[in-house]
Amino acid sequence: MSAQCSEGLPAIDVRSLVASFDGEQLLADLDALGAIGWKPGAGLQRLAYGDADLEARRWVLTQMQALGMQAWIDPAGNVIGHLPGSEPLPALAIGSHTDSVPGGGKFDGALGVLAGLACVRTLRSQDVQLRHPLLLIDFAAEEATTSASPTGSLSFVGGLTQTALDGPSWDGRSTVALLTDHGFNIAAMIANRPPMPIAAFLELHIEQGDRLASAGVPIGIVEGIVGIRRYYVHFQGQANHAGTTDMKRRRDALVMAAPFILAVREAAMTHGIVGTVGRIEVHPNTPNVIPGRVMLDVEIRGLDDAVLDRVEAILAVEAARCGGTLHPGHRKEPVLADPKLMEAIERGCEALGLRTMRMPSGAGHDAMNLAAICPYAMLFAPSEQGVSHAPDEWTQPHDCINAARALLAAVLEVDAMPDV
Ligand SMILES: [Zn+2]
Incomplete structure (x- = not known):
């Protein structure tokens, strides 16, 4: 040829x-x-x-x-x-x-x-x-x-x-x-x-x-x-004594965040992109205190803006369902x-x-x-x-x-x- x-x-x-x-x-x-x-x-x-x-x-x-x-x-x-x-x-x-x-x-x-x-x-x-x-x-x-x-x-x-x-x-x-x-x-x-x-x-x-x-x-x-979109997600619970607080009365921010982390993985996989929770901050991050606040960073990457828009919408809904709020951060087209x-x-x-x-x-x-x-x-x-x-x-x-x-x-x- x-x-x-x-x-x-x-x-x-x-x-x-x-x-x-x-x-x-x-x-x-x-x-x-x-x-x-x-x-x-x-x-x-x-x-x-x-x-x-x-x-x-x-x-x-x-x-x-x-x-x-x-x-x-x-x-x-x-x-x-x-x-x-x-x-x-x-x-x-x-x-x-x-x-x-x-x-x-x-x-x-x-x-x-x-x-x-x-x-x-x-x-x-x-x-x-x-x-x-x-x-x-x-x-x-x-x-x-x-x-x-x-x-x-x-x-x-x-x-x-x-x-x-x-x-x-x-x-x-x-x-x-x-x-x-x-x-x-x-x-x-x-x-x-x-x-x-x-x-x-x-x-x-x-x-x-x-x-x-x-x-x-x-x-x-x-x-x-790929385009890169990052989000900050904030979960507000109630810090309290890890030994004396009844399990049913807890507002554990890390427990709130856990299903959201799994939802990021699920949304990325079903849309053919990649999604990662790569950073998590737990307050006060101490063994004997129930986590009162969790901040985490989510990053999604994909080639198609429309797909990234759909996943972003899903993540916002999932964050709210778990009692958190999703805020947009760094974005690269x-x-x-x-x-x-x-x-x-x-x-x-x-x-x-x-x-x-x-x-x-x-x-x-x-x-x-x-x-x-x-x-x-x-x-x-x-x-x-x-x-x-x-x-x-x-x-x-x-x-x-x-x-x-x-x-x-x-x-x-x-x-x-x-x-x-
Ligand atoms: Zn290189």
């Missing part, structure tokens, strides 16, 4: 180009990058803007330059590599991040960046020039280790604010202090913009769940990044992927004989910031046992290679789309 070309130029044959893809080099790159900031027994410690993170970024920059890309680091620390296109078109952008959580694994983010390098390596080795310029980006500080995460991609699209930077970072100081200590110019980060117009963004990332691995499907096509880009990824995978599965992303990614300036789509690679943000995070070597080949096929398909 060939990607169609708009102007009668010879189409690039997806299968034959991808056949020259060097999988062994990709695995060697994963090992080399994975060694930077790896602490035996403690996993990957490449915290945003820390020494290991900056070393990893310089390593990525060197790799881009070695492949003949024009490459630079922007004011937010994003490493950007550029390949010129053959036509005066906006760029196709690919990439992910290389920072980690404390005690992370070597695939989260890194696979997307290194797969991008592998795509560029293949294009260069076969002397193939895309119609669009190609930007490969290693976004800085994607993980929630600063107050403005994902910081690099937010700055890249012009969305970073001083207020967001004033909050705390992983090293205990403000994000501003962490950045200025490492030589970053805050005003330049806020004024940062994309270096050129961008037509589309494709991000390859590990799934961080076990749906692909348990279904035996090598590629996930992300339909969107779902960010849907572009249907035409999703189809382009599917065409690319079909050409390579790789099965795909559509799925939501329950975690945030750089792509959700890029969505502010261009359409986006994401590919997921399987995570063994669904483990991530942990040292034993693992994606099988053949899955890494297949996912990177799928990314290359998707780039070729999108490059050939006449309206991109």
Whole structure:
């Protein structure tokens, strides 16, 4: 199968180009990058803007330059590599991040960046020039280790604010202090913009769940990044002596809250979303006093606003039925992927004989910031046992290679789309 070309130029044959893809080099790159900031027994410690993170970024920059890309680091620390296109078109952008959580694994983010390098390596080795310029980006500080995460991609699209930077970072100081200590110019980060117009963004990332691995499907096509809604629920009972108060006369706030917690689980499961009570505060939280007051936080996540609205209504009714009150808190809208880009990824995978599965992303990614300036789509690679943000995070070597080949096929398909 060939990607169609708009102007009668010879189409690039997806299968034959991808056949020259060097999988062994990709695995060697994963090992080399994975060694930077790896602490035996403690996993990957490449915290945003820390020494290991900056070393990893310089390593990525060197790799881009070695492949003949024009490459630079922007004011937010994003490493950007550029390949010129053959036509005066906006760029196709690919990439992910290389920072980690404390005690992370070597695939989260890194696979997307290194797969991008592998795509560029293949294009260069076969002397193939895309119609669009190609930007490969290693976004800085994607993980929630600063107050403005994902910081690099937010700055890249012009969305970073001083207020967001004033909050705390992983090293205990403000994000501003962490950045200025490492030589970053805050005003330049806020004024940062994309270096050129961008037509589309494709991000390859590990799934961080076990749906692909348990279904035996090598590629996930992300339909969107889920919306998040949080609520505070307040149950007011009556604190009293735990030894002398008759069971029938008690107004135990924790007993009031218990059926509500189960109702959250039930509502989420019957609506195909996820729902969690992740924090609970019991007053006075003492063994010999009946709980007088309970505050808990509920979070629901899903792709469809209408479904989230329905679950929200159910939770309000359930809270009232249990004698509590539900108050809305933090809310983040779902960010849907572009249907035409999703189809382009599917065409690319079909050409390579790789099965795909559509799925939501329950975690945030750089792509959700890029969505502010261009359409986006994401590919997921399987995570063994669904483990991530942990040292034993693992994606099988053949899955890494297949996912990177799928990314290359998707780039070729999108490059050939006449309206991109
Ligand atoms: Zn990530």
